[in-house]
Amino acid sequence: MRKELDVIEYVNEFPGLAGSVYDRKLIYLDNAATNQVSRHVIEAMTSHLQRENANTHRGIHYLSELATEHFEQARALAAQFINASRPENIVFNSGATAGLNMIARGLEPSLSPADAVLVTRLEHHSNFVPWQQVCQRTGAEFRVVPLTDTGELDRVAFKKLLSDGRVKIASFAAVSNVTGVVNPIRELIAEAKSCGALTSIDGAQAARGGFLDMEDLQCDYCCFSAHKMIGPTGVGVLYGKESALEKLQVRSFGGGMVDDVTLTATELSGLPFRLEPGTPNIVGIAGLKAAIEDLLRFDLKGILAHEKALMEYTESSLRKIQGVEVLGDMVGRFGAISFVVRGHHPYDLASVMDKKGVAVRVGHHCALPHLSHYGQTAVMRISPAFYNSLQDIDRCMRALLEAMHFFEKWGAKHAC
């Protein structure tokens, strides 16, 4: 195990970082959208396709049994990764969005106009829209916790919105994909549970940072995606306590999740299989397993310390640039920071930065309610990960300044 974080060594483990764009070295700072994957992940997926490509839980031949064995090992490892009590608490799906939608649709039949659902204003659309839509269909009240002036969750409002005991489920993010604010989810979960609510955590932005410990948090549900924790796209996990998973009505049917089907009735399988209809993304799960193996062997403490330093350096660098307005004013961001530059559209700036090899994201980041808190519809986001360096941040700032300089005369002439 490494004692100190050696960024160069980590960089070498991620082939996607070695590329160049427009003849410039790639500086990849869009990790809140998708992480790069390691050689180990690529090799695991390639090996699966070359040596054990068969369907799982369906065949009796050697390849199928081997694929099934490794598939269930991945499930056990995912449980270990988030300190879940049993592998059966882990449901594989296509990602956090699928998991959150499964929870919302699964609980929908139990909601009525007497109930309320609680989310927050800093949610990603995948943990906002499903609940909004479910409430519109069932008549349950849709409650949104506001943010404070610093962009953090309003804890007083959170408590107040729970106090009448009508909230059936409270669903909130561990970490914001826009501002990187880290919610005090242990305390929020405890508070919601004390008012009789089920609790669901959107862990998509938090999984890489070791924030998800189910034994410690005691939430009912938690979702995360492989591609935001150095795994491949198209695969994720819905964690649920057994009692919580039992509450989810099955809304999607197909193969691999039934024990018996007659002309008139169907007997569903037990958990977790009845929540995994159809052929899963088996090669993706092989990649997820390899990603977890990587994160478990990497120096997590060193990684987190480095990511903290990167975020602090990014924020301090941004705040030194005249015209930059950083969204939120909180301590301890993880994985993302967003901002606007007065007089410039983020699309213009990012287009020029792209030509200088710097990959950042612009737009609403699938978080329009969150952006509206700041009066914005499009912002630029920088989201480093542990394989980035302080020099990457310097290059990013240089590219930003050059882009601002390029557009200055046009912006003044043709103010948008």
Place this chain on the structure above:
Amino acid sequence: MRVDKGSEHFTTMAIDSSEVHHDEETASVTEREKEFIEEFSEIGDWLLQYEYLLYYIEDLHDIPEDERSDEIKVKGCVSNAWMRLSSSGGNVCVELTSDALIIKGILGVITAIIGGASVREIAAWEPTFIEKTPLRAKLGMDRQNGVASILSGIKKYAAKQTPWRDK
């Protein structure tokens, strides 16, 4: 055979329009587009390409900020555009703007290409200046779809304004 717009021979006009009018009366739009394609494609440097686009902002009939309502908005994930169309004397007046300068430049290109053209020319025009230039790679799918949506809106409007005998 060239047919006069004022001709009484409607049948002849209908038969000939696809062969003659498309080629001759859309020539100015097509030629202007061709000129843009050739000039833009010759610029190898991406920074100069952006500068070249930004100069086209001058061609825009901008929409004042307080008139950019949701009714005329072309929504996008990253940037927004607004489009207002009107017609007068057989010509389309296209007012376009965006909150991003690069997109404003592209809207300026559209304005310059179709400026002063008749509704029939615009309706008959098949835009190719995105796919035939480095803009295709630079814009990305979402912005291409947004620009395509604007072009489609302009063409449909122009087609509606085209007198029936000219269709």
